[in-house]
Amino acid sequence: MNSLSTSTALALFGGEPVRTTLLPYGHQSLTEDDLQAVLDVLRSDWITTGPKIDEFEEVFASYVGSKHAVSFSSGTAALHGAVAVAGVERGHEVITTPLTFCATANSVLYQQAVPKFADVTQDTLTLDPSEVERLVSRQTKAILPVDYAGHPADLDELLLLAEREGLVVIEDATHALGARYRGRDVGSVSHMTVFSFHPVKHLTTGEGGMVTTDNDTYARQLRSFRNHGIDVDVRARQTTGQWYYEMKTLGYNYRLTDIGCALGLSQMPRLNKNIERRREIAKLYKENFQTLDALRLPFIRPDSESSWHLYPVRINLKVVQGTRDEIFQALRAEGIGVNMHYIPVYLHPYYQHRFNSRDTSCPNAERSYRELISLPMFQSMTDEDVQDVVTAVEKVIRHFS
Numbered sequence: 269m270n271s272l273s274t275s276t277a278l279a280l281f282g283g284e285p286v287r288t289t290l291l292p293y294g295h296q297s298l299t300e301d302d303l304q305a306v307l308d309v310l311r312s313d314w315i316t317t318g319p320k321i322d323e324f325e326e327v328f329a330s331y332v333g334s335k336h337a338v339s340f341s342s343g344t345a346a347l348h349g350a351v352a353v354a355g356v357e358r359g360h361e362v363i364t365t366p367l368t369f370c371a372t373a374n375s376v377l378y379q380q381a382v383p384k385f386a387d388v389t390q391d392t393l394t395l396d397p398s399e400v401e402r403l404v405s406r407q408t409k410a411i412l413p414v415d416y417a418g419h420p421a422d423l424d425e426l427l428l429l430a431e432r433e434g435l436v437v438i439e440d441a442t443h444a445l446g447a448r449y450r451g452r453d454v455g456s457v458s459h460m461t462v463f464s465f466h467p468v469k470h471l472t473t474g475e476g477g478m479v480t481t482d483n484d485t486y487a488r489q490l491r492s493f494r495n496h497g498i499d500v501d502v503r504a505r506q507t508t509g510q511w512y513y514e515m516k517t518l519g520y521n522y523r524l525t526d527i528g529c530a531l532g533l534s535q536m537p538r539l540n541k542n543i544e545r546r547r548e549i550a551k552l553y554k555e556n557f558q559t560l561d562a563l564r565l566p567f568i569r570p571d572s573e574s575s576w577h578l579y580p581v582r583i584n585l586k587v588v589q590g591t592r593d594e595i596f597q598a599l600r601a602e603g604i605g606v607n608m609h610y611i612p613v614y615l616h617p618y619y620q621h622r623f624n625s626r627d628t629s630c631p632n633a634e635r636s637y638r639e640l641i642s643l644p645m646f647q648s649m650t651d652e653d654v655q656d657v658v659t660a661v662e663k664v665i666r667h668f669s
């Protein structure tokens with residue numbers, strides 16, 4: 269009879285945890301072939317700025333259905349590149365969501381411009397186009413939506429607004445590789461779309477990022493921006509036997525290596541299976557949790573398919589006797605590596621100090637922030653891992669009900 273009482277007592281209070289090893293919230297999935305692809309590059313003539321760059325960019329562009337893909341050393345560098353070639357400069361404003369990683373808004377600050385935070389919709393937690401419209405001013409240059417958790421933002425509405433106001437839409441799709449929007453692949457919809465290859469994302473190059481676009485001018489400027497503002501790269505010069513180059517604008521060294529590109533390229537054929545598995549996990553979570561009124565599950569619009577970077581649930585604080593933090597700690601103690609995405613960006617001390625945040629109020633984002641917990645979601649999670657999460661969530665919710 270003791271076993272019953274220990275299995276129902278929360279691990280937080282000395283009970284037996286559901287898992288003895290922590291299940292992370294995200295994890296990369298690499299095979300021996302992926303490692304071999306990296307070794308092959310290390311044994312070749314080019315370990316950076318070689319042939320793997322073009323190969324990876326071509327395969328990536330064709331996967332998302334865009335004309336160009338330009339690789340960067342990180343998703344953050346790719347965001348900076350996109351914001352810069354959109355023509356964002358000192359004095360401009362860019363309208364973005366507060367419910368994101370700070371890198372999204374920081375990319376605007378890198379150009380000495382001002383991020384303006386518009387609230388998110390309650391259902392998908394992505395930028396609310398009517399809130400964006402309210403913030404458009406003569407200084408506005410771009411709109412920077414985030415496909416939160418892998419669910420596309422209201423892209424058509426934002427593109428329509430952008431067309432009317434002469435703005436550029438830069439989509440932060442760092443969560444949304446493989447997502448679909450009204451029959452189109454994310455990466456082929458906005459003026460520029462940004463991806464990340466950090467290990468928690470769908471595909472990894474260690475650190476890395478990509479901008480996709482159909483615009484030839486943006487693509488050329490992005491290639492120059494990632495290479496100090498120089499038009500021709502070292503390999504092109506070597507093959508034509510030239511030493512001469514000109515720096516025409518101020519750029520950065522934001523190049524991705526051939527090592528990283530080989531690693532990314534090697535994972536591309538498994539990408540669809542990866543996203544398929546994430547959809548299965550999301551389905552299992554939904555089947556198990558939909559009867560719990562303590563949880564509000566992610567909402568998927570009928571015209572969209574999420575690529576499930578995250579599985580964020582919102583705690584119904586009217587139903588449970590506890591805070592998000594207490595439930596979070598209890599789940600961690602059970603061995604479930606939950607996480608929280610995100611602290612609204614304008615609440616970070618740097619933003620509070622630098623801007624008068626009093627004029628920023630995004631009630632939906634702030635309310636979600638008090639309720640959100642991200643459950644584990646990654647390709648190599650087994651059905652047993654999913655069951656552990658379900659068991660732990662049910663156990664913890666029962667305790668706090």
Ligand SMILES: *Cc1c(COP(=O)(O)O)cnc(C)c1O
Nearest residue numbers: 342343344369371442464465466
């Ligand atoms: C991961 C991420 C980034 C930054 O990507 P890095 O490759 O880590 O630089 C930007 N925005 C969001 C929303 C992200 O999740």
